[in-house]
Amino acid sequence: MPAYVPVPRQRDAETAAPGGGDLTLLVIEDDPAGTFTVPELLDAAGTRVRIRTARNLTEAERLLTDDVHCVLVDLGLRVTGDDALAPLRHVLRLAPKHAVLALAASGDAELAAEAVRVGAQDHLFREELDGRVLSRAIRYAVERKRADATQVKLAESRLRAQENARLERGLLPTPLLQGSDLRFASRYRPGRSRALLGGDFYDTVRTPDGTVHAMIGDVCGHGPDEAALGVELRIAWRALTFAGLCGDDLLSTLQQVLEHERESEEIFATLCTVDIAPDGRRAGLCLAGHPAPLIARAGSPARLLPYEDGGPALGLLPRARWPRRQVELGGAWSLLMYTDGLIEGRSAGPGSPRLGQDGMVRMVNEQLAAGQRGEELLESAVSRVRELNGGELTDDVAVLLLDRDRA
Incomplete structure (x- = not known):
């Protein structure tokens, strides 16, 4: 499996992170050669992205604390069985409130698209990965997850309002x-x-x-x-x-x-x-x-x-x-x-x-x-x-x- 391109410390003119605060990324990959070379990213706008890495899903579950904003799942993780998306599905069940990104090889475009259909906020290709692409993708994923959560809450509120209205007519x-x-x-x-x-x-x-x-x-x-x-x-x-x-x-x-x-x-x-x-x-x-x-x-x-x-x-x-x-x-x-x-x-x-x-x-x-x-x-x-x-x-x-x- 090709190794990750080492991600350098970035200082380009990216927009501020959602809410203006720092973000934490949890990377799940099992290739020692693909480990990120720095513990954090920092862009010119002052957004800090702290990086944690996990070698397997068990370690990821331990590292997935409330301060993690986004999870990057390598679709190349070794799995038993024929479902290449099994690790991603597990993470989506484990972290329903977190933004999730899928990482795939450029030759696995169909698998990457399927990852988004399954529930990931976006996908990245390993060959195109650099600090700028990664930090932007993290912010977009977090914002998209927040927007999805807001839509869910609005839909739930509408359903509750409809139920309340029906109950009020009964009262x-x-x-x-x-x-x-x-x-x-x-x-x-x-x-x-x-x-x-x-x-x-x-x-x-x-x-x-x-x-x-x-x-x-x-x-x-x-x-x-x-x-x-x-x-x-x-x-x-x-x-x-x-x-x-x-x-x-x-x-x-x-x-x-x-x-x-x-x-x-x-x-x-x-x-x-x-x-x-x-x-x-x-x-x-x-x-x-x-x-x-x-x-x-x-x-x-x-x-x-x-x-x-x-x-x-x-x-x-x-x-x-x-x-x-x-x-x-x-x-x-x-x-x-x-x-x-x-x-x-x-x-x-x-x-x-x-x-x-x-x-x-x-x-x-x-x-x-x-x-x-x-x-x-x-x-x-x-x-x-x-x-x-x-x-x-x-x-x-x-x-x-x-x-x-x-x-």
Whole structure:
């Protein structure tokens, strides 16, 4: 096998290395006569390329540390079997984040091209090798590897965004209220450390008998697993509601779904369900460890619905019960359902007490007194909570509003 041309110390006008820093090259070749004659290259731009050599793949694995930027693999390495690219394939598996160059004889042009198709950033011919060609090839290979890595990250980000969007559509469904005289509005804001995903979920449907069913819930935690569990619970709730289940029967079944789907026994979910009679004047209320809804009637201030008879969160007690309480709504009313992210923010900036349910009731009454209703009321409420907190809320916030203005 022909020997390498000794690589001299270079001082030509090459461009700066990627990022302006020094680079380290690991050369893998088993010909003693082909060893590089200098430990580094230095061009006129000040770029230093430190050179390490390995006689075999075992030694290369030991020398392949995090500070190596590029690996030069001699395609003339002795191998067992018929695959001349076996050493290159091994290096590509061993160093997936490193730039890799293939070195071949000029008579092996087809093999060199195949090396690039396999995954090398570029190839060099031994007969054309000198310091200038080598230093330029190293910089280009490193830049190409960085560009490839950036493209991979962008593609992964796009896929995650698409997955998140699909999951968000599951978390934030379109209400099924055809034929109802109730108005619906909602707001959802994930916590500041997340983009689209959160454990809060809600839904609203009207069954064929004219009853409007609404629910809002919160799976403990904020990651994609919790968000996926929230979607499963919401879909199960909708299916069970259309199947005619209500109150304790529905929540007991949902608990079975949660117990089957959750990652660990420590995962639980709070839930509030309301079923509004076809005439809109009465409702059944069930609470599973969830904050009670707020009701505002025409001519009277907003207040919390009764919550003394609530049951535990789903997933805490194996044989729990959730009593359904009958509530009189009246002729014209607004019903606000929310997750605890709305009330756990601070009341006057960092270090101040929590806003709490009483603070939320006062805030909503101020907004009602200012004439706010529907979408405007929800947007103002979420913005006001952030303002009182002194910045972004750390927990997800979901708010659902149902209005009936017929006397």
